[in-house]
Amino acid sequence: MAAYWIAHVRVTDADAYGEYARRATGAIEAHGGEFLARATRTVWLEGEARERNVVVRFPSVEDAEACYRSPAYQEALSFAREAADRDLCIVEGS
Secondary structure, eight states, X not given: OXXXXXXXXXXXXXXXXXXXXXXXXXXHHHTTOEEEEESOOOOOOSSOOOSEEEEEEESOHHHHHHHHHSXXXXXXXXXXXXXXXXXXXXXXXX
């Protein structure tokens, strides 16, 4: 069953976060991830608004989690840790 990464991001260092995005794309695609929304227009209705929101579909929760834990993604993530405030979760599709 498909699963989705849902990320809400406030970028504080655009250059470093750009490097994260470049590196993360390959890691995500290597695990079957497909970007459905990536920094597109957002209408925030409740909670804390973040200017960058991303939705990625994976074949399964296991694939999504394996991607996150993979060495390639963790290397990419090292560029984002100090460059953004982020929330990320995996949601199983229905």
